[in-house]
Amino acid sequence: MDRISDLPEHILQRILYFMSQKEAIRTSLLSKSWGSIWCTRPNLDLSDNNFKEKKQEFLSTVGENLQRYSDQKMCLEEFGLKSVSLLKKWIPALKNMGVKDFRLSIYSKSIQRRRRRRVKLPSVVFEAESLHDLHAEGFSLGRKAIRRNILSKHLKKLHLEKVKFEDGVFQKIISSCPLIETMILKSCGSIGIYPSKSLVKIHIEYGDVSFHEGAEFRNLNYLFLNQVMLWPVDNFSSCKFP
Amino acid sequence: MAAETGTPTTLTLKSNDDELFSVAESAAILSVTIRNMVEDGCAGGVIPLDNVDGKTLASVITYMNGISAIPADEEKKKSYRDKFLSDKDFETLADMVLAANYLNMSCLMDAVSAKIAQVMEKKSVGWVRRKFGIENDYTPEEEAAVKEEHKWTFEGVETDDDN
Numbered sequence: 279m280d281r282i283s284d285l286p287e288h289i290l291q292r293i294l295y296f297m298s299q300k301e302a303i304r305t306s307l308l309s310k311s312w313g314s315i316w317c318t319r320p321n322l323d324l325s326d327n328n329f330k331e332k333k334q335e336f337l338s339t340v341g342e343n344l345q346r347y348s349d350q351k352m353c354l355e356e357f358g359l360k361s362v363s364l365l366k367k368w369i370p371a372l373k374n375m376g377v378k379d380f381r382l383s384i385y386s387k388s389i390q391r392r393r394r395r396r397v398k399l400p401s402v403v404f405e406a407e408s409l410h411d412l413h414a415e416g417f418s419l420g421r422k423a424i425r426r427n428i429l430s431k432h433l434k435k436l437h438l439e440k441v442k443f444e445d446g447v448f449q450k451i452i453s454s455c456p457l458i459e460t461m462i463l464k465s466c467g468s469i470g471i472y473p474s475k476s477l478v479k480i481h482i483e484y485g486d487v488s489f490h491e492g493a494e495f496r497n498l499n500y501l502f503l504n505q506v507m508l509w510p511v512d513n514f515s516s517c518k519f520p
Numbered sequence: 521m522a523a524e525t526g527t528p529t530t531l532t533l534k535s536n537d538d539e540l541f542s543v544a545e546s547a548a549i550l551s552v553t554i555r556n557m558v559e560d561g562c563a564g565g566v567i568p569l570d571n572v573d574g575k576t577l578a579s580v581i582t583y584m585n586g587i588s589a590i591p592a593d594e595e596k597k598k599s600y601r602d603k604f605l606s607d608k609d610f611e612t613l614a615d616m617v618l619a620a621n622y623l624n625m626s627c628l629m630d631a632v633s634a635k636i637a638q639v640m641e642k643k644s645v646g647w648v649r650r651k652f653g654i655e656n657d658y659t660p661e662e663e664a665a666v667k668e669e670h671k672w673t674f675e676g677v678e679t680d681d682d683n
Contacts, residue, residue, distance in 0.1 A: 280653040281614050282636075289617055292629060296637035303673045307645045307666050310657050499592060 283311050287318075294319040317346060321381075344371050369402045381411035396442055404428040404451070415439040419447050428454035437462040443469070459497075482506050494518040531558070532566045533581070539574030540566065547584040552624035571622040576615040583628060601631040610639070610652065 282290075294302040294316055302316040322343055348371075365384070382403065399417040401424060403409070409430035414437075421444050433455040441463075449472055452458060459478040463469060468486040473493035479500040487506050491513045498519055508514050529545040531554070549555040557567060569577060583604055590596050608616070613632050620629035640648050649656055658666065667674060 280655065281611065282652040283654055285614065285617065286621070289621055289629075289633065292633040293636045293640075296630075296634040297641055300673045301637075301641050303670045304645065305640070305648075306670065307658075307663065308649060308654050308656070310662075312654075313666070 291319045299323040383413040385415045411435040413437040418442045420444045435460040439464040489514045492516045534566045534568045535574040535577040547588040572619045576619045605635045
């Protein structure tokens with residue numbers, strides 16, 4: 279057999295892990311031995327852009343894929359979905375599948391519509407215990423969304439862009455996620471940063487940031503602020519960095 | 521186990537074609553396989569690595585030394601990896617990914633896998649078959665069926681005469 283096809287299956291799955299869903303599926307045409315490797319790669323990226331008008335086909339593809347991972351008790355590390363309306367249905371499914379460690383990337387384009395109202399990020403996102411890495415763009419996060427307990431205590435990386443918070447919401451998320459290490463915030467308006475023992479990296483662009491007075495960041499080794507208004511400046515200078 | 525103080529500990533690694541390499545323990549323990557041996561106290565003499573040849577091991581050690589010299593800065597580490605892999609042909613990459621797998625070095629394994637994925641991406645099926653010498657063992661009927669099943673993935677991709 280040729281060199282690449284001869285690599286162990288889990289290495290081939292790793293290779294496919296770095297491809298888009300479309301590219302990964304296309305490898306099934308290479309030869310018989312490649313026929314189903316894509317089915318077991320540790321990530322699923324289902325973007326409904328690929329289906330355009332065929333909403334029903336998209337829904338059944340998401341369902342079939344999740345079912346397959348579930349049936350074969352495969353570990354799904356990463357799950358990308360661009361359709362917010364489906365989250366309510368699929369997040370509990372992921373939980374039932376025992377997904378250990380998952381990343382979620384969600385984007386909302388509704389922000390460009392008239393009235394510029396952002397789609398609310400469904401509360402179910404924070405009910406996924408195994409959520410490890412959340413990347414969300416173009417949402418609003420209201421108090422309602424986090425009225426229930428935040429269960430995603432394993433969240434390590436939070437990347438938010440164009441996300442608008444109601445008062446107190448951001449603080450509640452951060453204080454509920456004791457393991458959070460990386461925080462990337464872009465164009466998220468006004469944000470208050472409170473002390474954290476776990477934060478290693480803070481990256482903020484475009485926004486108003488107020489550091490809590492005297493806040494201590496014991497493990498921080500990366501702080502990047504770009505086009506950020508710091509207020510009050512005194513608070514920032516009273517913060518304790520390593 | 522490494523001494524708490526004093527000169528850095530050096531390990532001796534032996535490839536499956538009997539080449540010996542000296543490498544600082546702090547760099548070598550990027551490999552979980554080697555780290556476990558060190559922790560179990562089996563790293564006193566020579567560490568035999570039965571699944572890695574000398575040429576590949578030399579390359580892996582260059583990587584170990586290079587990446588461990590970079591402080592905790594993911595961006596810089598990434599650009600080091602990109603540069604390190606940029607001139608490697610597929611045969612070398614295949615050797616490296618197998619070695620990374622055996623040595624349990626996830627950062628190298630991921631970097632090489634991503635690099636191979638990048639070579640395959642956005643290419644026609646025929647191009648990938650030719651590039652990697654993959655023999656198409658589908659009958660024309662089977663091939664048409666696979667293509668039909670995943671029709672959407674072939675939209676907007678240039679087709680070759682031979683696929």
